[in-house]
Amino acid sequence: MKFGxxxxxxxxxxxxxxxxxxxxxxxxxxxxxxxxxxxxxVDVVILPGGFSYGDYLRAGAIARFSPIMREVAAHAxxxxxxxxxxxxxxxxxxxxxxPGALLRNASLSFLGQFVRVRVENTDTMFTNRYAPGQxxxxxxxxxxxxxxxxxxxxxxxxxxxxxAFRYVNAAGGLDAESNPNGSQRAIAGIVSAEGNVMGLMPHxxxxxxxLVGSNDGLGIFQSMLARVSA
Amino acid sequence: MSRYRVSVHIxxxxxxxxxxxxxxxxxxxxxxxxDVEDARIGRHVVLDVAARTPxxxxxxxxxxxxxxxxxxxxxxxxxxxxxxxS
Numbered sequence: 126m127k128f129g130x131x132x133x134x135x136x137x138x139x140x141x142x143x144x145x146x147x148x149x150x151x152x153x154x155x156x157x158x159x160x161x162x163x164x165x166x167v168d169v170v171i172l173p174g175g176f177s178y179g180d181y182l183r184a185g186a187i188a189r190f191s192p193i194m195r196e197v198a199a200h201a202x203x204x205x206x207x208x209x210x211x212x213x214x215x216x217x218x219x220x221x222x223x224p225g226a227l228l229r230n231a232s233l234s235f236l237g238q239f240v241r242v243r244v245e246n247t248d249t250m251f252t253n254r255y256a257p258g259q260x261x262x263x264x265x266x267x268x269x270x271x272x273x274x275x276x277x278x279x280x281x282x283x284x285x286x287x288x289a290f291r292y293v294n295a296a297g298g299l300d301a302e303s304n305p306n307g308s309q310r311a312i313a314g315i316v317s318a319e320g321n322v323m324g325l326m327p328h329x330x331x332x333x334x335x336l337v338g339s340n341d342g343l344g345i346f347q348s349m350l351a352r353v354s355a
Numbered sequence: 356m357s358r359y360r361v362s363v364h365i366x367x368x369x370x371x372x373x374x375x376x377x378x379x380x381x382x383x384x385x386x387x388x389x390d391v392e393d394a395r396i397g398r399h400v401v402l403d404v405a406a407r408t409p410x411x412x413x414x415x416x417x418x419x420x421x422x423x424x425x426x427x428x429x430x431x432x433x434x435x436x437x438x439x440x441s
Binding site for chain 1: 367371372374375378398423424426428429
């Protein structure tokens with residue numbers, strides 16, 4: 126299976142995503158340059174973390190108009206999988222591939238730390254290798270990760286099973302302290318209506334080897350492999 | 356075509372938590388400005404644009420707000436001023 130990792134000016138998790146796919150998952154990975162109009166026939170697009178365009182104006186607001194994003198949107202419309210991590214999630218929301226927006230953390234602080242998230246729906250192409258309710262330890266690194274949407278959108282996301290991950294405590298419960306950025310309904314990751322685009326603030330590509338503290342993120346890549354190549 | 360300077364205010368929508376605004380309001384209360392009921396922090400963007408009329412300049416900037424300058428999910432915008440440039 127072929128993964129394409131988009132590099133925007135200011136992306137800084139593209140190498141980690143490439144490493145997760147090529148070296149840990151053992152699949153084919155290529156970099157996709159933001160100015161190109163060619164997805165090189167990839168099966169999956171990864172929008173990686175970073176600070177594209179310096180987060181000027183709003184995080185992701187300028188990257189969404191990069192030339193490659195037209196092809197990424199067309200790929201998504203065809204049902205092609207898109208994994209949007211951190212800044213990638215912000216870009217996907219700005220581009221309308223996912224609903225809502227990611228605003229400044231409620232604490233106003235940049236947060237770089239491990240968090241716990243609970244798998245809320247295992248029936249997606251990104252989470253099918255996890256157990257329902259499984260708790261994952263995955264790092265976050267963001268200043269603008271507070272998921273925000275209007276009440277109708279939040280209700281629809283929950284009603285349609287599109288909340289993929291929620292921030293939880295060690296026991297798997299919800300509380301304000303375990304919601305690092307103040308996201309509405311503790312939402313850490315969502316999928317699109319068609320289920321082929323997932324955005325999440327935690328970095329699964331930084332949690333694919335126990336050497337670095339956790340391999341809990343690997344399941345997302347394995348899930349895509351299981352579903353897309355099936 | 357004439358040239359116009361268009362100023363636009365972009366602020367977090369009412370009802371959406373604005374932690375920056377809240378921190379500033381809290382600081383103002385601490386300083387004794389107890390009459391402050393709410394503060395929201397946004398952006399002020401100044402654009403010089405070529406247009407036939409002031410209305411056309413304002414309309415152009417409104418389109419810019421819809422597409423890029425403001426996030427329709429979380430922000431409101433308002434054209435604060437359109438002034439002619441010589």
